[in-house]
Amino acid sequence: MLFDDLEHALAELDRTRLRRRRRVLDSPAGPRVTVDGRQLLSFCGNDYLGLAADSDLVLALAEGARQWGAGSAASHLLGGHLRPHEALEQRLAAFLGMPRALTFATGYMANLAVAPALVGRGDEIFADRLNHASLIDAALLSRAGHRRYPHNDWAALERLLAASTARRKLILTDGVFSMDGDVAPLDRLFALAERFDAWLVVDDAHGFGVLGAQGRGVLSHFGLPASPRLVLMGTLGKAAGVGGAFVAGDERVIEWLISRARSYIFSTAAPPALAAALQKSVDLIEAGDDRRRQLQDLITRLREGLAPLAAQRGWRLADSATAIQPVIVGDNRSALELSAHLERQGIWVPAIRPPTVPEGSSRLRISLSAAHGAADVDALLAALRTMPPTQPETAH
Template sequence: MIWDELEQELERLQRDGLQRRQRTLEGPCGPLAKIDGRTLVSFCSNDYLGLSTHPALVEAACAGARAWGVGSGASHLVSGHLTPHAELERKLADFIGFPRALLFSTGYMANLGIVPALLGRADAVFADRLNHASLIDAVRLARADHQRYPHCDLAELERLLANSQARRKLILTDAVFSMDGDLAPLPGLLALAERYDAWLVVDDAHGFGVLGRNGRGSLAHFALPAARRLLYMGTLGKAAGAAGAFVAGDERVIAWLMQRARTYIFTTAASPLLAVALSASLDLIADGDARREHLWRLTAQLRDGLAGTRWRLLPSTTAIQPVIIGDNQTAVMLADALYERGLWVPAIRPPTVPAGTARLRISLSAAHSSEQVGLLVDSLRELPCA
């Protein structure tokens, strides 16, 4: 019976240390999380600048609701594209430095829309092996030839590109890898895209708002221009503190996505109050150097505090600081031990990360204090490694 099979699979996940848990927060997103009546310091959130509860965003959302209501009522191409959406698209394009931007409901939906709109069965995608699940699923939907190169390996990527006879080619990568915290070699990727006449699609979910001048993202971090063959996807539910995503690129490419990206065409537009709040968020991001500097100080404090200990941090220079454990059950045990000490650090296991690389994923925010990071460092130093 199918129910027996489901029960057996759930038991297997539990046995292998792979079963996921859902915890319900009894308060808003922030450095302190209240769960089951307990208050914990949370190192789980992607709210990198601490903007999700910023008074300016809350007030902008309230003003947006009063002026525009709560729902958009339809998809963008029917009657759901309201003035706040149009204004936010223009503001995002200007901020990133591209001719045009297009809003999506989530980053996952944006990625699922981009790749199938540009490629088909006769084409090929060249994807970093550690790409996010949304990018992997996007290639599956496109039904293109999916060639994966070792993580950040430009030499192997060039070999694959040179040997490909595909009609169209597309290089697909995260900018900041969500489980490792390192950066893709974007200048080298763009050079290969130019050399082999390929698209370059960059998912900057974890770089937008955090990296680069004024938080303009990973392209700005590397001082890369808004090249015509480059498509940039940024999410708005992480450093921007709200929800949604956008794709920025050449005018003609964005016009094509509007006509062919199914996840844009066939879904209701996001609430206009979010667009109003996100417009305010962009102002805070642009003026957020002090927040970003505090975030980098916290990152240095964590890394310096764990240097020379038994804990193996990956070489990340971003707000994502993974501690490699290896064994699934051990990672869960350590996360539970930190939880008992009032520290919420998630254990990340396969299939999110490769087998044998289970880890504690520490996410830092500008909303954290030095004292809170110090408490985490001290607790990790006191815990046994296994």
């Protein structure tokens, strides 16, 4: 019975073109990857600065492993907090201009740590409707009231906050939204947090390393002042090129997370070699203005080429000025067919479908890196122009 249900459920995923399948790469991450014995020009990853295969970073990782071994062997609180972990946290805090930082093995774990530690029953979380799945799960785990406001609609958020009688309030948002590439109005959200005495928790997974002065992220991008009510999460496997995540904020917030954040307390610390490499990564980010300029030039080139093509084909471009450039085509079949057409041309761009994005907004998610060149963007645009027209998928 149980397996019959699973078989039927899997068949339904196939019918609706929603089953996920992994691809195996036989090459390091980068603009060109080898998949199934074939080299493809990739616009898949989140390696925004091209650091994942950077030779200096690879050497730092190898040296970290030689000096500190392969694993941490314990949780941070039970003997697994090694000197590279401590040095990385201090480096991140100084780079961000925050009192303290706390590192995690993954961004998902970092997000699961914060909201449930800061609010609970009788409190309320006010969350953007397009927040990442980890933020949604964190809100549910907190057991606080979960109020969702329309995407980036700070006026609607203001009304919800004004009507709330909760003792503690927490505004929860992505900084850069991972499927649309647009940026939250953090200046407005911070003003509301100040006015209504709320926490403002920001997931900066896709802004850290790319936006703001020297890549300091979305808080720097908006010029927000240091505030005890600001809590910042950032991942270290995207623009930073390695892996893991951090939470940065007030000294008291970090101390509270160390004692009360379950995903921190009950997890083995990441390998110390990763922390050693990430110290080098922060150096490269800080000195990476040339990389960020290259990335911005590619974003402009791509958008200028996509605009007339989208108008001709009936596609919609998201209002994004970041490295994430979605081409929204609508139904699942059209997105999959467009992705397959590009792969036949030697270009890999993933099709993103529900539940990752809302129904009717399936898309190609084009992700740019400073390691791409202008010729790569031109090749992608040329391949998109050769896509035959398709008929929209009809419901059955």
